[in-house]
Amino acid sequence: MKDIKVLIVDDSAIVRKIFTEELSRERGIQIVGTAPDPYVARDKILRLKPDVVTLDIEMPRMDGITFLKKLMKYYPLPVIIVSSLTRNGGKLALEAIESGAVEVLSKPGTAYSVGDMKQQLADKIRAAARARVSQREKETPVEEAPVKLTTRALKETTNKVIAIGASTGGTEALKKVLTRLPATIPGVLVVQHMPPNFTTAFAERLNNICNITVKEAENGDSVLPGRALIAPGNYHMLLRRSGARYYVSVKTGPMVCHQRPSVNVLFSSSAQYAGANAIGVIMTGMGSDGAQGMLEMRQAGARTIGQDEASCVVYGMPKEAAKAGAVEKVAPLDRIAQEVINLL
Amino acid sequence: MAFNVLIVDDSSTMRSVIRKTIEMSGFDVGQFFEAGNGREALSVLDKEWADIILTDLHMPEMDGRALLKALHAQATVSTTPVVIVTTEGREERLDELLGMGARACIKKPFRPEEIRNILMDVLGMDEEAMQDKEALEGCDF
Numbered sequence: 001m002k003d004i005k006v007l008i009v010d011d012s013a014i015v016r017k018i019f020t021e022e023l024s025r026e027r028g029i030q031i032v033g034t035a036p037d038p039y040v041a042r043d044k045i046l047r048l049k050p051d052v053v054t055l056d057i058e059m060p061r062m063d064g065i066t067f068l069k070k071l072m073k074y075y076p077l078p079v080i081i082v083s084s085l086t087r088n089g090g091k092l093a094l095e096a097i098e099s100g101a102v103e104v105l106s107k108p109g110t111a112y113s114v115g116d117m118k119q120q121l122a123d124k125i126r127a128a129a130r131a132r133v134s135q136r137e138k139e140t141p142v143e144e145a146p147v148k149l150t151t152r153a154l155k156e157t158t159n160k161v162i163a164i165g166a167s168t169g170g171t172e173a174l175k176k177v178l179t180r181l182p183a184t185i186p187g188v189l190v191v192q193h194m195p196p197n198f199t200t201a202f203a204e205r206l207n208n209i210c211n212i213t214v215k216e217a218e219n220g221d222s223v224l225p226g227r228a229l230i231a232p233g234n235y236h237m238l239l240r241r242s243g244a245r246y247y248v249s250v251k252t253g254p255m256v257c258h259q260r261p262s263v264n265v266l267f268s269s270s271a272q273y274a275g276a277n278a279i280g281v282i283m284t285g286m287g288s289d290g291a292q293g294m295l296e297m298r299q300a301g302a303r304t305i306g307q308d309e310a311s312c313v314v315y316g317m318p319k320e321a322a323k324a325g326a327v328e329k330v331a332p333l334d335r336i337a338q339e340v341i342n343l344l
Numbered sequence: 345m346a347f348n349v350l351i352v353d354d355s356s357t358m359r360s361v362i363r364k365t366i367e368m369s370g371f372d373v374g375q376f377f378e379a380g381n382g383r384e385a386l387s388v389l390d391k392e393w394a395d396i397i398l399t400d401l402h403m404p405e406m407d408g409r410a411l412l413k414a415l416h417a418q419a420t421v422s423t424t425p426v427v428i429v430t431t432e433g434r435e436e437r438l439d440e441l442l443g444m445g446a447r448a449c450i451k452k453p454f455r456p457e458e459i460r461n462i463l464m465d466v467l468g469m470d471e472e473a474m475q476d477k478e479a480l481e482g483c484d485f
Contacts (some may be wrong), residue, residue, distance in 0.1 A: 037345075039345045039395070040345055043345070043346065043374070066423045070418055070420055073393075074391075074392070074393040075393075253425045
């Protein structure tokens with residue numbers, strides 16, 4: 001396979017230097033250039049034709065979002081957003097994803113060591129290089145509350161739990177699924193591979209546009225109908241049960257499949273504590289996180305759905321889950337909310 | 345570092361005068377794009393990435409004011425700085441355009457230094473920043 005050509009756009013010379021040094025040692029990745037600002041970046045994109053661009057969204061003069069919007073219009077290519085771990089950085093990162101970026105990454109800092117960062121960045125670059133970028137332009141706006149649950153269905157479903165895992169392309173995909181769920185839906189647990197604070201901004205954003213309540217999970221939060229809990233960045237989220245009450249345990253621990261939060265961790269705990277009452281959904285993303293956990297769910301009698309190849313930004317995690325025999329039903333993104341309801 | 349400039353004016357003579365003046369000013373231009381009115385400008389912007397737009401006010405089909413409005417309605421170009429180039433002298437008219445989002449107004453005829461200063465100012469590039477950037481462009485990282 002040809003090397004993935006990467007251009008690094010960042011106003012900090014230190015970040016450019018660290019990224020270049022760290023990534024140059026990664027097999028299959030070639031840093032073709034760096035740029036300190038959007039104007040130089042454009043020149044280099046035209047000249048060097050990178051496969052993937054990493055972009056700092058907090059830059060002087062032309063902000064990263066403006067540059068990104070123009071880039072996606074005139075020379076669409078996979079862009080990974082690099083942002084600080086601040087609250088505002090999280091909001092900007094989300095806006096960037098809505099503007100067409102495929103991945104977000106936090107700058108090295110307290111939450112991640114340079115080693116973790118390097119691994120994550122390399123993984124994200126490989127995922128981004130496989131991402132379908134043009135697909136985003138064709139996306140249609142989300143329809144308003146298209147589905148209704150009957151009261152009968154609700155009565156039968158109070159002990160159900162819906163566990164969803166996603167990575168690259170997942171923020172936009174999750175938005176499509178969660179906005180279509182009615183307020184009567186059983187409790188939803190979501191793992192989206194994302195850095196801390198980005199998940200906070202993500203949960204807030206979803207909460208504003210969904211019929212259900214969306215909250216970044218805190219340790220001990222109850223799993224309640226009409227509420228989705230998003231695993232916070234840098235922590236695993238596990239389903240637990242105390243009597244008739246489901247709740248989540250949010251805790252640190254080693255990365256699983258290079259990820260924290262990991263979909264496998266959520267799915268395994270769902271298999272263990274909800275068994276046949278769980279519904280598992282595995283969505284767009286690179287890698288194999290979730291496959292093993294979903295297989296455990298399936299073996300425990302849970303119903304499972306995998307996103308189909310055509311609607312995935314990167315067809316990785318659902319593919320691995322399907323290969324493992326964990327996926328019961330394959331569905332396009334537009335149908336996933338409905339399929340979940342059908343399984344209740 | 346070069347900037348792409350879109351010149352909007354119904355007179356082709358005026359477009360080339362503006363173009364030559366900018367060239368003479370030493371302002372670093374990547375590409376020049378030209379349009380004869382607002383509508384043409386929008387179709388140029390549909391395909392080409394402009395960093396700054398210089399527009400006349402009085403033009404057939406779509407004038408500068410309507411162009412300014414149309415630009416603001418489009419996400420990708422709403423933040424592209426617009427400079428009004430006009431013979432219009434009335435302050436309240438120019439103030440209205442600035443209120444609508446135009447970043448600067450320059451009266452015809454103008455000297456190369458004037459336009460250079462305005463373009464640099466609108467793009468947020470002072471002399472010092474330019475030197476920094478030039479130094480950085482030579483860097484490998």
